[in-house]
Amino acid sequence: MPSYILILDYGSQYNQLIARRVREQHVYCTIEPPTLSAADIRAREPMGIILSGGPASVYAKGAPSIDPGIFSLGIPVLGICYGMQLMAHTLGGAVKPGGRREYGRADLTVVRPTPLLDKVPGTSVVWMSHGDKVTRLPKGFVTCARSGNSEFGVAADERRRLYGVQFHPEVEHTAYGRRVLTNFVRRICGCKPDWTMKSFVRHQVETIRAAVGTERVICGLSGGV
Numbered sequence: 001m002p003s004y005i006l007i008l009d010y011g012s013q014y015n016q017l018i019a020r021r022v023r024e025q026h027v028y029c030t031i032e033p034p035t036l037s038a039a040d041i042r043a044r045e046p047m048g049i050i051l052s053g054g055p056a057s058v059y060a061k062g063a064p065s066i067d068p069g070i071f072s073l074g075i076p077v078l079g080i081c082y083g084m085q086l087m088a089h090t091l092g093g094a095v096k097p098g099g100r101r102e103y104g105r106a107d108l109t110v111v112r113p114t115p116l117l118d119k120v121p122g123t124s125v126v127w128m129s130h131g132d133k134v135t136r137l138p139k140g141f142v143t144c145a146r147s148g149n150s151e152f153g154v155a156a157d158e159r160r161r162l163y164g165v166q167f168h169p170e171v172e173h174t175a176y177g178r179r180v181l182t183n184f185v186r187r188i189c190g191c192k193p194d195w196t197m198k199s200f201v202r203h204q205v206e207t208i209r210a211a212v213g214t215e216r217v218i219c220g221l222s223g224g225v
Contacts, residue, residue, distance in 0.1 A: 002199065003191035005029040006046035008036065010054030010064050010082050018052060018080070018170045021181050026193035028200065038069030048076045048189030051083025053168060057097075057132050058082075058089040066090055076161040078116075078184045084134060084155070084164030091138035091162075097131055106147040108167065114144040114156045116163050118183050120176045126153070126167035127174045133166060161188060 005022050009015050009031050022029040029050075041049065049070065056063040068090050071077060079087040085095045108126045110117055126147065134152045137143070141162070145154035150166045157163075163184065169177035185191050208217075 002028045002195040002203075003189075004044070004046045005048045005050060005185060005189065005191065006041060006044060007031045007050045007052060008034045008066070008083070010034055010052045010086070011056065012053035012080070012082070014168060014170050015052050018050060018181075021170050021178060022050075022185055023195070024178075025182060025185055025191075026195050027185050027191045028195040034064045034066060036067070038067045038073055041070060041075070042073055046075060047191050048078070048185060050184075051077065051079040051086060053081030053083060053129070056082060058085050058095050059132075071160065071162060074161075076184070076188045077163065079162075079164040080170070081129065081166060081168060084166055085132055087162065087164055088134045088136075088138055088141075088152075088155075091141075093134055093138040093141070094136035095132050096135045097133075105173065106149065106153075106167065108145050108147050108153050110145045110154075112142060112144045114154070114158065114163075115187050116156060116165075116180060116183050117144060117154065118187065119179055125173070125175045126169075126177070127171050128167050134164070163188070 005027055007018055007029055015031055019029050019031055066086055071091060089095045106126055106128045107123055109123050133150055137152060137155050140157040140159065141155045143152050144156050147153040153166050155164045167174055169180040171177060
């Protein structure tokens with residue numbers, strides 16, 4: 001099985017784009033529901049976990065949550081927008097509604113070096129889309145970058161390899177977004193560029209053959225589904 005990144009889906013309109021950015025690096029990934037337990041994730045053996053953005057507030061009734069045990073698996077985690085807020089909230093930080101909703105272009109200023117921002121300039125353009133924001137970091141986290149309306153534009157707990165970004169690195173509007181995701185996937189998680197669509201098809205064929213054996217299957221395609 002090739003290197004593998006697991007993306008937890010918190011309802012972001014950019015989920016498929018996050019997956020595309022990971023696969024552009026020839027690294028396999030899947031998008032999974034946020035109800036997965038720490039035990040489920042451990043069994044899948046991903047090399048990294050990405051918590052997507054989403055439209056909810058961490059304080060809203062019925063807002064999607066996370067198994068806190070995921071942060072103790074020793075697997076690197078990157079929280080994007082809502083994913084960052086959820087991670088901070090779960091680990092004892094504070095999240096509050098912003099004075100104004102931040103949507104659109106913002107200037108990100110790096111204030112502390114971190115592997116996540118390697119080769120990202122001191123100041124760069126990022127894309128924001130959020131109402132709530134982190135107002136106090138959990139124990140062990142430090143601020144790595146700020147924007148005009150977000151004191152904690154990027155935060156990290158390097159010891160536990162937990163990272164959060166308030167902006168969206170997956171969209172084209174974030175100038176060095178691909179670099180941020182590459183730093184996480186390749187440098188922090190240690191994934192190798194060993195996945196292609198051809199290798200994926202080969203692996204799936206082997207998996208299906210092992211499961212089906214000498215039996216017959218029905219496969220619905222396109223309109224057949």
